[in-house]
Amino acid sequence: MNAGELLSLCKRRGFIWPSFEIYGGVAGMYDYGPLGTNLKDNIISLWRKAYRQGEGFVEIDSETVNPEPVFKASGHIDEFSDFVVYCLGCKEPFRADHLVGDLHPNPDTLSADELKSLFVENGVQCPDCEGDLGDVEEFNLMFKTNIGPGSSRAGYLRPETAQGIFVNFPHLYRYNREKLPLGVIQHGRGYRNEISPRQGMIRLREFNMMEVELFVDPDDKTWPRYDRVKGRDLRLIPEDGSERTLTLEEAVAQGIIANEVLAYFIWVTKRLLEDLGVDCSKLRFRQHLKDEMAHYAMDCWDAEVLLSYGWTEVVGIADRGCWDLSQHSKWSKQEMTHFKRFDEPREVERTVLKAKYRQLGPLFKGDAKEIASMIEACGPQDIKDGEILLEFKGEVIPISSDLFEVVDVREKVSGEKVVPHVIEPSHGLDRIFYTILEHAYRREDDYTVLSLKPQVAPxxxxxxxxxxxxxxxxxxxxxxxxxxxxxxxxxxxxxxxxxxxxxxxxxxxxxxxxxxxxxxxxxxxxxxxxxxxxxxxxxxxxxxxxxxxxxxxxxxxxxxxxxxx
RNA sequence: GCGGACGUAGUGUAGCUGGUUAUCACUUGAGCUUGCCAAGCUUAGAACUCGGGUUCAAAUCCCGGCGUCCGCACCA
Known part of the structure; x- marks a missing residue:
């Protein structure tokens, strides 16, 4: 079959329409028509059923416009933008940081101006035609906007719905009565300013996703219902590129899939896609290569389906580790941890430093309180030659041993704080929508049938x-x-x-x-x-x-x- | 963003060596008909991607924008 035939059907019968068509359309943007809206809702319902009713996850709905710090923390501001430089001669665009790879140990940390001056100082020329290079421009794949009047508060349209879940972790954790695992789902729109969208609705600028964030104890990546499904087969392409069919149990035992919970949700994904009408003979799971992995991921498997465009990713199942919560904790200064209780409270003997407030007060006046807490944050290992060196307001100040004392304390510890790890099955709704249509499309002698599963049929x-x-x-x-x-x-x-x-x-x-x-x-x-x-x-x-x-x-x-x- | 091809009713197309009421089929609406798998008759509706230029005259020739497709690059 060819994609054009199907897209024509979709347009004719009201599944999808190119957006703003009366004004000529905009590449990478489609509207859902009446039948498409029904079909899309039905997909969402089955997904919701799998996670909310099937696994007991909770659902939220967060903002699409986010203030800048969210994406500073998530890494999207830095990782998601490239510096581009155009050759003045042949007009070819180049990644600016790639051109100075030999001149700087860490080119992707440089600003546009620093890159520009590196070019000038070292006489870097266009690698294609030896021409001069123009100004360095930043190209970020996020849509930028302002929150409120003026430009004081920068905002971005979210490139993924996941951050809305991460920033709400403290609320969600309390909602779940401070227990792990905690599964949260959200569907909605995300926005990426693609350089050149292609392939119909496979790469969109504004797209729908269904994301699942499962927060787990980093030391316990098991799953209660794993045993029920561990004998099921998965078609896998691990990092080494060799395709094989293994049971979940084999894949985990051989270290191909990192842990049980990741394997379990790969299985859940397979079952969901099958229920939605994806042809399982055209479905496989491919592990990301190390250099392909997103900045936040520890391990990642893509569900790929075979379309007329070739093998296409429809779901990404990533172990994001503690990256997101750690980052948001660091930038927001909020606690983003789980308090993991020990079975029995433990008596722990520790050597700690205690500040001598009586001496610190007269010496440091208003700063004394802050310095005292810095001292108490140190341990005996920080004492060098009888004093500790603190970095305070840009200066290094020595704290001599008469300003603190070293004491042994016995403490009752009932648990420890851990940053939960995140398992994320992230579904491209528009791609799943398209896959369902393509896999259901049958045509014989000009007679067309869409063999949609009854549950998703509009x-x-x-x-x-x-x-x-x-x-x-x-x-x-x-x-x-x-x-x-x-x-x-x-x-x-x-x-x-x-x-x-x-x-x-x-x-x-x-x-x-x-x-x-x-x-x-x-x-x-x-x-x-x-x-x-x-x-x-x-x-x-x-x-x-x-x-x-x-x-x-x-x-x-x-x-x-x-x-x- | 670059290079190539393309852009005519809802869909698929003809016309494109300038001058036509812009072709045909399917689709859609109305009426008649119709006794279970796109039947028939009558009738109606519906298009030259947009802007500029050349010309007495442009769907047709030229330039540009937009869009689509194919390569290159990009693809968290």
């Missing part, structure tokens, strides 16, 4: 009168109302031939069609109030009494086989 039931006369249409409208009132997404159609109406529903993936025919109205044969239900994939029909229709559809939606009716 319309569940088409309702038709066989003829639009003799009261069949009125009866069909009653059936339509009956289904709609039960929350079943139905679609009434009385135009053209019956075959055409089936075809229209097949093309948008509607799994079943209900037809009100003359037998519905007959009573001498005892068939009164029955309708035919037609199955999309087999074209088979069953007669069902109208009073049972709602329950039959609900059972089918739960996965009952049509042939068993």
């Amino acid at each position: 319309i569940k039931v088409g309702v038709f009168p066989l003829m639009s006369r003799d009261g069949l249409d009125a009866k069909a409208l009653q059936v339509y109302d009956l289904l709609s009132e039960e929350g079943i997404e139905a679609y009434y159609d009385d135009s053209g031939s019956i075959g055409k109406r089936y075809a229209r529903m097949d093309e948008v993936g509607t799994p079943w069609c209900v037809t009100v025919d003359y037998e519905t109205l007959e009573d001498e044969r005892g068939l009164q109030d029955t309708v035919t239900v037609r199955d999309r994939d087999s074209s088979e029909q069953r007669r069902i009494p109208i009073p049972e229709l709602v329950n039959v559809v609900k059972e089918l939606l739960k996965g009952r086989d049509f042939a068993s009716l």
Whole structure:
């Protein structure tokens, strides 16, 4: 199949539309039409069910515009922007820090001006044409804005929803009554100012993600339900590039997947994608290479699906370690730890330094309190030649031994503070959406069927009168109302031939069609109030009494086989 | 961002050596018909990517913008 055919169908039938098309469109931006919105919501529902009901995670919804410090801390300001320099001769763009690799030990720490002066001092020329280089420009992949009037408070559109969860960790931790593990999910939009989006809705500038952040004890990366699934197979491509199929248990035992909890959520991801309608023969999990890994990740596996564009990442399952919480703790000066209680409180003997306030006061006046706490933050190992050196307000001041005393204390310690580690399955919703459509797309002799899973199908039931006369249409409208009132997404159609109406529903993936025919109205044969239900994939029909229709559809939606009716 | 190709109703297309009421099919609406898988008849609606230039005259030729596709680069 080719992507153009499918995109054309999507546009024609109201799944997705290029945004702002009347103004010429904007690359990398799409709007969801009515059917697309339904399908997208259905994907979100199944994801939510897997994590909220399936694993007991909680869901939040945080801001898309974030103040600058959030991304200073997360590393996106620094890691997410490149300095670009254009050759004045051939106009080629270059990564500025790559051109001074030999001239500086740490070029990616330099500012634009520093890079520029390095070029000038060393006469760096364009590597392609030897031409002169222009000014160094910063290119950050985040959309920048201002919060409030003026430019005093810089803000950015979030490049991932994850930070909204991390910055709320203190609230979430208290909400969870200070216990780990703590699983939090969030879906929403993220924004990346791509240089040149390509491949339809695979690379977008504004995109939807479904992110899961699981906070765990760094010393306990096991999972209660792991044992139930550890014998299941996964198709893996580890770092060495060799593809193999292993059970979860084998992969963990061989050290290919770092830990049980990561393996478990790779499995959850596989099951979810399968439930959504991803073709499992076109699904694999690939481990990131060391140099491919994001700045925050310790280990990362991508769920990749085979599309007409080639193998494409749809979910990233990363062990982010303690990076995010440590960073936010450092920048915000807030505690971002879990208090891990010991089974029994322990008596610990420690040697500590105690400040002598009586002497410090007259000596340091207003600064005494702060200096005292710095002294007490030191240990005996910091004493050199009878004094300790403190760095205070830019100066190094010696603290002689008469300003503190060394004492042995016995303390009762009931636990320790640890920074939780984060396991993050992060789903690209738009890519999953597209994958589901591509994997469901069937075409034979100009006849198109989307074999969507009933649970994600935007319309569940088409309702038709066989003829639009003799009261069949009125009866069909009653059936339509009956289904709609039960929350079943139905679609009434009385135009053209019956075959055409089936075809229209097949093309948008509607799994079943209900037809009100003359037998519905007959009573001498005892068939009164029955309708035919037609199955999309087999074209088979069953007669069902109208009073049972709602329950039959609900059972089918739960996965009952049509042939068993 | 660079190079190449392309841009005509909702979709797919014809016209593109300048002058047409801009072709055809499907789709869509209305009416008739229709007894279960895109049937038929009548009828209606619907397009030259945008801007500038050349010309008496531009869908057609030229330049630029925007967009799409393919390579290169980028891809947290």
